[in-house]
Amino acid sequence: MKNKxxxxxxxxxxxxxxxxxxxxxNFIVETASNGxxxxxxxxxxxxxxxxxxxxxxxxxxxxxCEKIRELPExxxxxxxxxxxxxxxxxxxxxxxxxxxxxxxxxxxxKVFVTKIKSxxxxxxxxxxxxxxxxxxxTIEKSKFKVKFQEKEVKLARKEFDLLVLLLSDPxxxxxxxxxxxxxxxxxxxxxxxxxxxxIRKLRQKFGExxxxxxxxxxxxxKEQ
Amino acid sequence: MKNKxxxxxxxxxxxxxxxxxxxxxNFIVETASNGxxxxxxxxxxxxxxxxxxxxxxxxxxxxxCEKIRELPExxxxxxxxxxxxxxxxxxxxxxxxxxxxxxxxxxxxKVFVTKIKSxxxxxxxxxxxxxxxxxxxTIEKSKFKVKFQEKEVKLARKEFDLLVLLLSDPxxxxxxxxxxxxxxxxxxxxxxxxxxxxIRKLRQKFGExxxxxxxxxxxxxKEQ
DNA sequence: TCTACTAATTAATTAATTCTTAATCATAAT
DNA sequence: ATTATGATTAAGAATTAATTAATTAGTAGA
Numbered sequence: 001m002k003n004k005x006x007x008x009x010x011x012x013x014x015x016x017x018x019x020x021x022x023x024x025x026n027f028i029v030e031t032a033s034n035g036x037x038x039x040x041x042x043x044x045x046x047x048x049x050x051x052x053x054x055x056x057x058x059x060x061x062x063x064x065c066e067k068i069r070e071l072p073e074x075x076x077x078x079x080x081x082x083x084x085x086x087x088x089x090x091x092x093x094x095x096x097x098x099x100x101x102x103x104x105x106x107x108x109x110k111v112f113v114t115k116i117k118s119x120x121x122x123x124x125x126x127x128x129x130x131x132x133x134x135x136x137x138t139i140e141k142s143k144f145k146v147k148f149q150e151k152e153v154k155l156a157r158k159e160f161d162l163l164v165l166l167l168s169d170p171x172x173x174x175x176x177x178x179x180x181x182x183x184x185x186x187x188x189x190x191x192x193x194x195x196x197x198x199i200r201k202l203r204q205k206f207g208e209x210x211x212x213x214x215x216x217x218x219x220x221x222k223e224q
Numbered sequence: 225m226k227n228k229x230x231x232x233x234x235x236x237x238x239x240x241x242x243x244x245x246x247x248x249x250n251f252i253v254e255t256a257s258n259g260x261x262x263x264x265x266x267x268x269x270x271x272x273x274x275x276x277x278x279x280x281x282x283x284x285x286x287x288x289c290e291k292i293r294e295l296p297e298x299x300x301x302x303x304x305x306x307x308x309x310x311x312x313x314x315x316x317x318x319x320x321x322x323x324x325x326x327x328x329x330x331x332x333x334k335v336f337v338t339k340i341k342s343x344x345x346x347x348x349x350x351x352x353x354x355x356x357x358x359x360x361x362t363i364e365k366s367k368f369k370v371k372f373q374e375k376e377v378k379l380a381r382k383e384f385d386l387l388v389l390l391l392s393d394p395x396x397x398x399x400x401x402x403x404x405x406x407x408x409x410x411x412x413x414x415x416x417x418x419x420x421x422x423i424r425k426l427r428q429k430f431g432e433x434x435x436x437x438x439x440x441x442x443x444x445x446k447e448q
Numbered sequence: 449t450c451t452a453c454t455a456a457t458t459a460a461t462t463a464a465t466t467c468t469t470a471a472t473c474a475t476a477a478t
Numbered sequence: 479a480t481t482a483t484g485a486t487t488a489a490g491a492a493t494t495a496a497t498t499a500a501t502t503a504g505t506a507g508a
Contacts, residue, residue: 138335140338142396143397156439
């Protein structure tokens with residue numbers, strides 16, 4: 001099954017170079033030249049992954065990213081930014097907007113394709129892999145079982161969902177908003193402290209070193 | 225009945241580590257160091273499951289996988305790949321070649337064994353096994369007979385179906401919804417408490433340790 | 449068809465667990 | 479030093495399951 005990639009950049013040359021390299025590696029590629037077109041195309045094309053330039057006319061990449069993240073049809077899409085090294089937009093801003101990764105310009109096509117593949121593989125892992133391991137934690141999702149240092153740990157549902165989310169992509173920063181959306185879904189709106197309390201419980205059960213707080217933004221598991 | 229595993233990798237160290245761990249878990253293990261030998265051994269040994277390294281001399285894992293899939297004698301064999309995370313062969317290619325799953329290197333022996341077990345279990349279910357055994361419970365589905373500690377136990381229809389479901393995949397978590405769909409099928413809609421009551425009856429007949437409650441989600445039998 | 453029995457479901461109560469909130473304390477950023 | 483944000487704790491609300499008993503449905507046999 002071929003993966004579909006949507007490339008978004010206002011520079012036609014870049015679009016063509018990337019398209020060429022991705023197609024050579026057997027991806028299906030669609031392109032857009034600004035954020036507004038990107039969203040339209042994304043809805044029709046249903047890409048597995050979107051590459052977004054940060055600086056674009058009409059609608060910049062970060063805004064586009066936020067919009068895409070609000071679309072339920074594209075729930076599982078992977079988003080990665082293209083950032084010029086000196087761009088003032090910090091990477092944190094990008095991650096805050098819900099991106100999964102970013103790629104520095106200037107782009108080296110081989111590195112680019114490798115990165116795309118690895119991002120897709122990472123998702124593949126989390127989606128179809130029933131077993132997640134992280135240091136001495138083993139999660140068997142279908143069995144709802146969690147082991148920590150050989151011993152089985154009992155988790156309540158929200159704790160379990162939160163842990164699975166954080167470990168599904170080690171090192172990725174999850175914003176509070178994203179955590180809210182993905183663990184609490186459309187549940188009645190609950191206060192922010194609720195997340196803290198659940199983080200607390202996970203830390204109690206798995207030690208203080210599992211989860212980092214990124215103040216003002218969210219949480220992440222330590223890189224493996 | 226012991227399951228037979230064929231390990232295929234050109235790295236002798238890996239073969240030995242995996243062999244050791246699998247044998248410890250009571251599997252019968254055979255090894256091969258490349259795809260060509262693998263096919264020969266597979267034909268003689270008739271393994272239940274083959275673990276194939278992707279990168280090997282002589283014949284790579286993907287090619288070997290395709291060949292094995294063409295052999296009618298090995299129709300039901302399960303194939304799983306070993307893939308290095310950065311290997312350029314994408315896992316997608318592997319699944320396309322007919323693999324059932326893949327395991328990332330570096331391998332953690334525990335995860336590896338767990339995965340092998342779960343793959344074998346998955347197949348066990350799909351085969352129509354008439355007899356299910358679980359600790360001191362024996363079920364003969366076609367005869368509608370259940371024995372517990374040598375004695376025959378009389379079960380009502382729904383009790384029987386529920387027990388068979390739960391034991392068809394020991395340790396698997398069945399959600400209430402799934403139980404509803406599979407035991408009550410499209411029967412008139414019955415309330416949630418009905419499930420509880422049937423669980424109760426099974427616990428009365430087989431003891432309190434057979435079935436776990438996962439609050440908010442469903443039930444599971446204990447792991448065997 | 450009626451009867452007697454068994455099975456299945458519901459209802460009602462109790463029990464257990466999980467989730468959320470609120471209040472207070474601690475810490476980092478400006 | 480002030481402010482904003484997170485950590486922590488404990489309490490109680492809310493959810494969900496266990497249990498028991500009562501009711502209804504289903505079935506086999508006279």
